[in-house]
Every structure is written in C-alpha cells, then in structure tokens.
Amino acid sequence: MKVKIVLGTAREGRKSEKVAEYITRKASELGWEAELIDVKDYLLCYTHRWKVTPEMERYRKGILEADALVIVAPEYNGGYPGELKILLDTIFDEYKALPVGIVTVSVVTGGVRLLQELRLATVNYRMLPVGQVLFYNVDDIFEGDELKDEKYKERVERLLKTLEKYAKALKPIRDEVREKLRREEEHLQA
Template sequence: MKVKIILGTAREGRKSERVAGYVLKKARELGWEAELIDVRDYLLGYTHRWKVTPEMEKYRGRILEADALVIVAPEYNGSYPGELKILLDTIFDEYEGLPVGIVTVSVVTGGTRLLQELRLASVNYRMLPVAQVLFHNVDDLFDGEELKDEKYTERVERLFRTLERYAKALKPIRDEVRRNLIEKAERL
C-alpha cells in the first residue's frame, strides 16, 4: 500500500513537522510505502488549475500513485493553512476514491475545528475521510523525535489499519478514475 503524507503548513518553527515525521516513520514500520509531501515544496500563489506548473504536475503524479492520504496540519484561525488549501486545489479529479486520514496538531485545543473543516473539504474533493488523530498539547508529547505518550502510537496504528481497509475497498473506484484521466489526457 502506498500512502502520501501531506505536511500542510510552511510556517517557521512548525510543530506539525515532528508529528508528520512520526506518522511517516510509523507508516513505514507498518509496511506501507510512505512518502512525505511538504507544502514548502509547492508554495504557489494561485489556484489556476489550467495553468499547470512543473510543481503542480509533480504533485499530481504523486497523488495518482497513492492508495491513501494522510494530512497533517495545525489549526489556523479555526481552519487549515492557506498554503494547504492552495496545494489541494491544484487538482481535483485525481483525489476521487482516496481514503484520507486527518492528523491535527495543536499546542492546546487539538484542532477540532480544523478536523471539521478538512473533513468537509475532503468530501468536496471526493475523498473519503475515514480516520483521524488529534495531537493535543504537542509540546508535551515528544522527547526530541520520540513520542512519549503510547496512546498516540495506538491511535496512529488504528488510523493506518482503517486506511488500509478503505484503500482496498475503494481501489476499483481509483483504478477507474485513473484510467479515465489517462484516456482523457490521450485525447487532448
């Protein structure tokens, strides 16, 4: 199974980076072929989908090979970071049939409003949000890169078990969508 883990903030000193690194490591330990997609590598100033840049094409290719997504992001003003919104908006049809796990990161609240916003956006992109982990008080959860609280280990493992079940079930949909996208591109 292939999972793409999107680190959804470019902010300096981002706490989400440590969480995304942990999620990436855990995915690999569980046997997933895991890759990190960092929004810092795709800082776009617009969402003009028909003006495709090399960065956008690279992102599109990475999403098309995924069986599942995990989005790791902090809550910004009750929602998710603008650079994540811009990145997600660069494509649309390519997301269909992808199960998505949402991992929120917060120094206090855990990101419940972020979770609500990303679940709604995911459905709009025709992804299926199936699992979530809310990292509360993230400053207290890590010693360096090591997670100190074992209940989060269990929650992340459950997230990947759930993603795997849905990735297998939704594979026929993803395969059909991807075939249609290839056929459409060949006609152009």
C-alpha cells in the same frame, strides 16, 4: 501500499512537522511506501487550474500513485493554512475514492475546528475521510522523534490500519477513475 503524508504548513518552527515525520516513519515500518509531501516545496501564490506548473504536475503524479492520504496540519485561526488550501485546490478528479486520514495539531483545542473544516473539504474533493488523530501539545507528548504517550501511538496505529482497509476496498474505484483520467490525457495529447 502507497501512502502520501501531506504536511500542510510552511511556517517556521512548525510543530506539525514532527507529527508528519512520525506518521511517515510508522507507515514505512508497516512496509508501506510512505512519502512526505511538504507544502513548503509547493508554495504557489494561487491556483492555476488551466495552467499546470511543474510543481502542480509533480503533486498530481504523487496523488495519482497513492492508495491513501494523510493530511497533517495545524489549526490556524479555526481553520487550516492557506498554502494547504492552495495545494489541495490544484487538482480535483485525482482525489476521487482516495481514503484520507486527518491529523490536526493545536496546543489548546487539538485542532477540532480544523478537523471539521478539513473533513468538509476532503468530502468536496471526493475523498473519503476515514479517521483522525488530534494532537494537543506536541512538546509534551514527544521525546525527540518518538511519541512517549501510548494513547497517541495507538491512535496513529488505528488510523493507519483503517486507511489500509479502505484503500483496499476503494481500489477498484480508484483504478477506474485513474484509467479514465489517463484516457482523457491521451485524447488531449492526440
């Protein structure tokens, strides 16, 4: 199973980085091929829907090989970071039938407003949101790189197991979508 974990902020001192790295490590421990996609490596000023940049193509290829996606983001003013929105908007059809877990980070609310926004956005992209984990005060629940709160460990494990079930169930649809995209690309290049 291949999972991509998107770290959705490029801000200095980001608490969500620790969460994204933890989830990536836990997915790898399950024997999955887990890759962290950091938005700071894809800082685009705007979307180029008709002009594909090398960063966009690299992101697109990563999504096309994924069986599942986890988005980890902090809540910014009741929503999600602009750089995450821009990255997500660089592609569209490639997301179809991709199960997604949403992991939010916020000291006060845990990111509940962000969760609502990202759920709507992922449905619009034709992904299937299948679970979430809301992280409140990261400094209080982590000791170094490890979660010290058992409830959070259980929530992350449940999220990953749920993603795996949906990834298997949706595979025929993803395969069909990806084959169609491959044929369209070949046709455009001919």
